[in-house]
Amino acid sequence: MYLASVGPLRSAPLRRVPGNVVALGIVSLVTDVSAEMVTAILPLYLVFGLGLNPLQFGLLDGLYAGATAVLRLAGGHVADRWRRLKTVAGVGYALSAISKLGFLAAGSTVPAIGAVLAVDRAGKGIRTAPRDALISLSSEPETMGRSFGVHRALDTVGAFLGPLVATAVLWASLNDYNSVFVTSFALATCGVIVLTAFVRDQSPPPAPARVRLPVLGLLKDPNFRRCCVWAAALGLFTITDSFVYLAVQRRWEIETSLFPLLPLGSAGTFLLLAIPLGRLGDRIGRWKVFLGGHVALVLALLIVCGPIGSWWLVLALHGIFYAATDGVLPAAVGPLLPENLRASGLAVLQTGQALARMAAAVTVGLLWTLWDLRPAILAITVALSAVTIAAAVFKPLEVRR
Amino acid sequence: MKRRLLVVAIGVFALVGGAITYVVQARDGGAAENAVPVVTGQPMGLDGRTLFFRNLADGPDSGKLAAVPIGSAGPEGSVRRVGELRCDRFAAARGTAVCLRLKAGSLPPLTELIVLDANLRERHRETLPGTPSRARVSPDGRIVNWTLFVSGDSYAATGFSTRTGLYEVDTGKLLKSVEELAVFVDGKRYFAADVNYWGITFGADGNKFYVTMASKGKTYLVEADYRSYRGTAIAENVECPSLSPDGRRIAYKEKVSNGVWRLAVLDLATRRSTHPPETRSIDDQPVWQGNATLLYPIRTAGNTLDIWSVGLTTAPKLLIPKATSPSFS
Numbered sequence A: 001m002y003l004a005s006v007g008p009l010r011s012a013p014l015r016r017v018p019g020n021v022v023a024l025g026i027v028s029l030v031t032d033v034s035a036e037m038v039t040a041i042l043p044l045y046l047v048f049g050l051g052l053n054p055l056q057f058g059l060l061d062g063l064y065a066g067a068t069a070v071l072r073l074a075g076g077h078v079a080d081r082w083r084r085l086k087t088v089a090g091v092g093y094a095l096s097a098i099s100k101l102g103f104l105a106a107g108s109t110v111p112a113i114g115a116v117l118a119v120d121r122a123g124k125g126i127r128t129a130p131r132d133a134l135i136s137l138s139s140e141p142e143t144m145g146r147s148f149g150v151h152r153a154l155d156t157v158g159a160f161l162g163p164l165v166a167t168a169v170l171w172a173s174l175n176d177y178n179s180v181f182v183t184s185f186a187l188a189t190c191g192v193i194v195l196t197a198f199v200r201d202q203s204p205p206p207a208p209a210r211v212r213l214p215v216l217g218l219l220k221d222p223n224f225r226r227c228c229v230w231a232a233a234l235g236l237f238t239i240t241d242s243f244v245y246l247a248v249q250r251r252w253e254i255e256t257s258l259f260p261l262l263p264l265g266s267a268g269t270f271l272l273l274a275i276p277l278g279r280l281g282d283r284i285g286r287w288k289v290f291l292g293g294h295v296a297l298v299l300a301l302l303i304v305c306g307p308i309g310s311w312w313l314v315l316a317l318h319g320i321f322y323a324a325t326d327g328v329l330p331a332a333v334g335p336l337l338p339e340n341l342r343a344s345g346l347a348v349l350q351t352g353q354a355l356a357r358m359a360a361a362v363t364v365g366l367l368w369t370l371w372d373l374r375p376a377i378l379a380i381t382v383a384l385s386a387v388t389i390a391a392a393v394f395k396p397l398e399v400r401r
Numbered sequence B: 001m002k003r004r005l006l007v008v009a010i011g012v013f014a015l016v017g018g019a020i021t022y023v024v025q026a027r028d029g030g031a032a033e034n035a036v037p038v039v040t041g042q043p044m045g046l047d048g049r050t051l052f053f054r055n056l057a058d059g060p061d062s063g064k065l066a067a068v069p070i071g072s073a074g075p076e077g078s079v080r081r082v083g084e085l086r087c088d089r090f091a092a093a094r095g096t097a098v099c100l101r102l103k104a105g106s107l108p109p110l111t112e113l114i115v116l117d118a119n120l121r122e123r124h125r126e127t128l129p130g131t132p133s134r135a136r137v138s139p140d141g142r143i144v145n146w147t148l149f150v151s152g153d154s155y156a157a158t159g160f161s162t163r164t165g166l167y168e169v170d171t172g173k174l175l176k177s178v179e180e181l182a183v184f185v186d187g188k189r190y191f192a193a194d195v196n197y198w199g200i201t202f203g204a205d206g207n208k209f210y211v212t213m214a215s216k217g218k219t220y221l222v223e224a225d226y227r228s229y230r231g232t233a234i235a236e237n238v239e240c241p242s243l244s245p246d247g248r249r250i251a252y253k254e255k256v257s258n259g260v261w262r263l264a265v266l267d268l269a270t271r272r273s274t275h276p277p278e279t280r281s282i283d284d285q286p287v288w289q290g291n292a293t294l295l296y297p298i299r300t301a302g303n304t305l306d307i308w309s310v311g312l313t314t315a316p317k318l319l320i321p322k323a324t325s326p327s328f329s
Helices: A002-009 A019-049 A054-062 A065-081 A085-106 A110-138 A141-172 A177-198 A214-219 A222-235 A241-252 A256-284 A286-305 A311-325 A328-336 A339-371 A373-394 B002-027
Strands: B038-040 B050-055 B064-069 B080-086 B089-093 B096-102 B110-116 B122-129 B131-137 B143-151 B160-168 B182-185 B196-202 B208-215 B218-225 B230-236 B239-243 B249-257 B260-267 B272-274 B287-289 B293-299 B305-311 B317-320 B323-328
Touching: A019 A085, A019 A110, A019 A141, A019 A177, A019 B131, A065 A085, A065 A110, A065 A339, A085 A110, A085 A177, A110 A141, A110 A328, A110 A339, A141 A177, A141 A256, A141 A286, A141 A328, A141 B002, A177 B002, A214 A222, A214 A339, A222 A328, A222 A339, A222 A373, A241 A256, A241 A286, A241 A311, A241 A339, A241 A373, A256 A286, A256 A311, A256 A328, A286 A311, A286 A328, A286 A373, A311 A328, A328 A339, A339 A373, B050 B089, B096 B131, B096 B143, B110 B143, B122 B143, B122 B160, B131 B196, B143 B196, B160 B196, B182 B218, B208 B230, B208 B239, B218 B249, B239 B287, B260 B293, B287 B323, B293 B323, B305 B323, B317 B323
Parallel strands: B038 B080, B089 B131, B089 B323, B182 B230, B196 B239
Antiparallel strands: B050 B064, B050 B323, B064 B080, B089 B096, B096 B110, B110 B122, B131 B143, B143 B160, B196 B208, B208 B218, B218 B230, B239 B249, B249 B260, B260 B272, B287 B293, B293 B305, B305 B317
């Protein structure tokens, strides 16, 4: 169905993208509209609608960051073990959809809101690895970069639309937050329906029975292990988005009311370049593009700290960083993994990267408090450059290609 | 394939249709009748004999500015008069009032700041980023000030920071943030990237003011001079200060643990703090009624607020149920 609807476009990048990937992209698009509309209003709802103080909100929000990482591993493992990638991804999407209605039921009870947020995060954690495994297994190894590019681009369209839909709903409902939650639930459920109806499950051969903990078995493979280690090492010095935006705002003294619009600059570049850079990776080597993305980030940070340049250049480079890394990494690593352990492997890779980036955020926060923002960014940029150069020299992936 | 398409179309149609129905119905949601009797249509002004507050009782007039005569406040007191003005935070002094309200449908959130004269007519309006938190008018009626919560400003992506600003009613001078204030801690000029200010209270001379400054996990009470624009930290763990009319005491909220504060009073001459007999957590800038009574909202089990009053040594009593943001004038 999606091949048919995409066909008339006859545009080169989309024409040969597997229908399953496009279907998964549509699911992500709709789900992201749903998720981002809630993200946009949540601080407002909790602090202003319910009268929580911002501190309580901060505690709630930080509570489940670590749990997501563990659930991602569990989701990947279960999906491989029972050979049910689509079902596990669907459960993840459904959990997040249901959590939207949970906000109506939770009212202003803080522990209940915490539980609702936990269910939402759990859903996100569970679905990520099986979904990426489905994309990977639905694609030819040679064009995997393009498949992930298409998926991530569709995903970003959803992220763009979310806040706009939330604003429209708030406007139409005369500032009724519950209307935003109900609309978000309806859209998320549409995502689950599209997944159920149009995404075909990929049944890899059964996982070998003796592999109880696929994580350990997978890490015995030197190629995969090297990729995980280098991705985590780079993640350890990858500055978090919010620091980038904050530094940009400070450096060019951008009006604070415009501050929330800065991420749109990065997302816009990401949207434009996700597919081209994915294809570039297919052609010249995905690890090269992945490292190139980190070079873009280094350049962006140097501009922030230096005397020349402008804010839009930083945001563009930041967008290039995401376009060259977010979908390119699973595309690079996917073919290294046996089909029956792909979800587990991607979960291990992404969890390691996510934990490293969390550690980076803590480090930057600490250095910022000790030294101020600019020296903190400079220090981490120097470290990131060093690791990027080392990764380029050791070429963990190119050895095999 | 065709049947599957039909099923999906029906499902999507039902869900989106249901959401639209909900949104449309929410437009005229809420109770049609006021849960607490109110009188409307009577003039309201800053006559020095009125207690103003934000009416939170269910009904069409919920969220509007309401008033009762000072003497007759109490759960069984006079019927509340309600005007047309909607404010999330309201404060008044000496012929000037300030009304803060969240601008409807704005994402990221914006606050409308409205400066009003003694007849509650609009004198000046500003739109500022953030959501309303605190509002005050200096005792001489010449400076209005406010604190807004601004999200996305802090390095924790979802963290909040506060932005406190002021406006000179006579000259029209607008200071969007007081963060340039030269503050001294332990005799040294204090510099830090994470400095936050909230809750200003002015003295009777319209020059001396107090404000909370937070940095690196600590909160300080800063005593400042408006004309020279310098301040000194004089105490710790003092948030949302409120200066008594005689200028001798500061009522404030003292942090007990995360998300729990207790009402406290600092004697400026002796620098000693005492606790009025109110043990519940309060999360607001207290309001003085005279030099010995404090007004503040308390959150109820039903997720609304009641305004209570407490003496420095006498027991708290319920003043106005389902109301917040008390102010005299």
